[in-house]
Amino acid sequence: MNRSSALPATGPLPAAPGVSRxxxxxxxxxxxxxxxxxxxxxxxxxxxxxxxxxxxxxRYYGTSNANVHRGVHALSDRAxxxxxxxxxxxxxxxxxxxxxxxxxxxxxxxxxxxxxxxxGRIHLQEGDEVLVTTMEHHxxxxxxQLVCDRAGARLKVAPVLDSGELDIPAYERMLTSRTxxxxxxxxxxxxxxxxxxxxxxxxxxxxxxxxxxxxAQAVPHIPVDVQALGCDFYAFSGHKLYxxxxxxxxxxxxxxxxxxxxxxxxGDMILRVTFEKTTYNxxxxxxxxxxxxxxxxxxxxAAIDYxxxxxxxxxxxxxxxxxxxxxxxxxxxxxxxxxxxxREKAGILSFVVEGVHPHDVGTILDHEGIAIRTGHHCAMPxxxxxGLPATARASFGLYNTPAEVDLLAEGIRKARELFR
Amino acid sequence: xxxxxxxxxxxxxxxxxxxxxxxxxxxxxxxxxxxxxxxxGDRLTVYVKVQGGxxxxxxxxxxxxxxxxxxxSLMTEALLGKxxxxxxxxxxxxxxxxxxxxxxxxxxxxxxxxxxxxxxFPARVKCATxxxxxxxxxxxxxxxxxxxx
Numbered sequence: 354m355n356r357s358s359a360l361p362a363t364g365p366l367p368a369a370p371g372v373s374r375x376x377x378x379x380x381x382x383x384x385x386x387x388x389x390x391x392x393x394x395x396x397x398x399x400x401x402x403x404x405x406x407x408x409x410x411x412r413y414y415g416t417s418n419a420n421v422h423r424g425v426h427a428l429s430d431r432a433x434x435x436x437x438x439x440x441x442x443x444x445x446x447x448x449x450x451x452x453x454x455x456x457x458x459x460x461x462x463x464x465x466x467x468x469x470x471x472x473g474r475i476h477l478q479e480g481d482e483v484l485v486t487t488m489e490h491h492x493x494x495x496x497x498q499l500v501c502d503r504a505g506a507r508l509k510v511a512p513v514l515d516s517g518e519l520d521i522p523a524y525e526r527m528l529t530s531r532t533x534x535x536x537x538x539x540x541x542x543x544x545x546x547x548x549x550x551x552x553x554x555x556x557x558x559x560x561x562x563x564x565x566x567x568x569a570q571a572v573p574h575i576p577v578d579v580q581a582l583g584c585d586f587y588a589f590s591g592h593k594l595y596x597x598x599x600x601x602x603x604x605x606x607x608x609x610x611x612x613x614x615x616x617x618x619x620g621d622m623i624l625r626v627t628f629e630k631t632t633y634n635x636x637x638x639x640x641x642x643x644x645x646x647x648x649x650x651x652x653x654x655a656a657i658d659y660x661x662x663x664x665x666x667x668x669x670x671x672x673x674x675x676x677x678x679x680x681x682x683x684x685x686x687x688x689x690x691x692x693x694x695x696r697e698k699a700g701i702l703s704f705v706v707e708g709v710h711p712h713d714v715g716t717i718l719d720h721e722g723i724a725i726r727t728g729h730h731c732a733m734p735x736x737x738x739x740g741l742p743a744t745a746r747a748s749f750g751l752y753n754t755p756a757e758v759d760l761l762a763e764g765i766r767k768a769r770e771l772f773r
Numbered sequence: 774x775x776x777x778x779x780x781x782x783x784x785x786x787x788x789x790x791x792x793x794x795x796x797x798x799x800x801x802x803x804x805x806x807x808x809x810x811x812x813x814g815d816r817l818t819v820y821v822k823v824q825g826g827x828x829x830x831x832x833x834x835x836x837x838x839x840x841x842x843x844x845x846s847l848m849t850e851a852l853l854g855k856x857x858x859x860x861x862x863x864x865x866x867x868x869x870x871x872x873x874x875x876x877x878x879x880x881x882x883x884x885x886x887x888x889x890x891x892x893x894f895p896a897r898v899k900c901a902t903x904x905x906x907x908x909x910x911x912x913x914x915x916x917x918x919x920x921x922x
Binding site for chain 1: 778782790791813815816836839840842894896897
């Protein structure tokens with residue numbers, strides 16, 4: 354840490370550990386569950402936290418805690434700098450043009466609600482359309498339903514193929530003169546498909562339509578450059594990126610954020626308040642009413658530093674190998690079918706076992722110390738499209754190993770045995 | 774603490790999951806209700822035919838995990854021939870045994886005891902009670918949808 358940093362360092366930063374040794378950085382991974390070593394394969398729900406993140410949060414509360422943007426005292430200044438440095442770190446992580454294009458929110462869900470309520474409110478009128486896709490998480494469906502209902506606008510849905518890939522020509526056809534915004538996921542949380550968002554943004558922009566990208570499942574797996582993508586908005590959650598819960602990010606192009614009305618009112622988002630007229634603060638603070646999750650921002654910054662030290666490229670390659678190996682091993686088990694066979698996938702393996710309901714698979718695996726997610730993954734329209742009530746989903750993080758994949762496959766075999 | 778998986782997936786549960794009893798629609802059923810476990814997507818419909826206050830026929834269709842399917846199957850067997858009042862009493866007793874304070878409850882639930890292992894798997898309790906909520910709804914307020922939430 355250099356001297357300009359707001360947080361005092363407690364020691365030298367560890368050298369880039371590389372993916373192979375990263376496991377040791379996560380205290381929780383050494384615990385046992387039901388008497389078995391924990392095999393954590395629910396990373397798409399939330400990731401575990403490295404020591405560096407836990408320490409950064411503890412250090413913040415232990416040395417720097419105060420409210421931001423208010424006090425003249427030393428700690429307030431320190432907290433403010435820590436918070437704003439975190440914003441700058443996120444801006445560099447996404448390659449945003451300016452720090453003020455980064456709004457701190459609670460998570461991707463709140464980021465999308467912010468855009469729906471603020472951008473949607475001024476741009477949507479009766480007969481207008483918002484375009485989403487069948488594979489969206491409920492968080493990228495329901496906020497649009499709410500705002501469309503109020504405006505009398507229509508929510509259009511681009512279809513998904515049997516492989517779990519988007520029907521891109523259909524998506525392009527559905528971008529019409531009435532479309533005011535397209536909201537698409539970068540990576541499907543349910544089946545792992547990586548969408549060609551750059552191409553999709555290009556198609557929308559060619560028609561003057563702005564695009565919001567839900568990046569919750571992308572940022573932990575693939576490097577994201579918002580300028581290269583050209584997206585208008587990009588949303589993600591800190592806790593899926595090895596950071597703490599309660600902090601997330603909305604990236605928005607400055608020109609959009611400037612023109613948008615506030616989402617919530619309160620302290621920090623104003624310059625001057627009288628009962629006659631209130632003047633709002635500049636972006637990004639205009640969208641950050643109330644005391645923010647300062648410790649969360651500090652923790653997120655530590656997570657990004659941690660991830661950067663390992664290298665997202667190395668993480669990506671490691672997870673790609675794991676996914677390929679897991680696909681091979683799980684597919685080999687008789688009666689098991691992989692759900693989602695897109696050519697490009699990231700970190701997620703969804704599957705169903707003949708004769709064994711996903712919940713039972715989940716309980717049996719849990720008994721082996723293996724944590725997976727089962728159910729509809731908050732993507733019920735996609736499940737309906739694929740004709741499945743539920744799937745079992747193993748999702749990988751940088752600390753998972755091929756040996757854990759072997760345990761997963763063994764667990765699935767046990768589930769089949771039990772229900773034979 | 775470890776719990777035994779065998780206490781959850783007893784032979785009788787596995788059997789009723791594989792071959793659910795009374796897994797059928799009942800044409801002309803006078804009481805039906807849908808059940809929904811929004812958390813996991815389990816859905817089922819329960820059909821009941823009541824004559825003179827007695828359950829003369831009962832069936833269910835739907836999609837769910839082994840626990841919810843076996844519980845529905847065992848329930849239809851247990852309720853067939855019962856009076857509405859007896860059914861209501863059994864709902865209470867079952868719920869207490871699975872989810873309530875009735876850990877040491879005396880009165881044996883017979884075959885339904887096989888479901889008592891669910892107690893040790895809090896995440897699965899709702900799977901076991903879904904069919905029961907739905908049957909109760911069918912009897913008391915037919916046409917409504919029961920939900921575990």
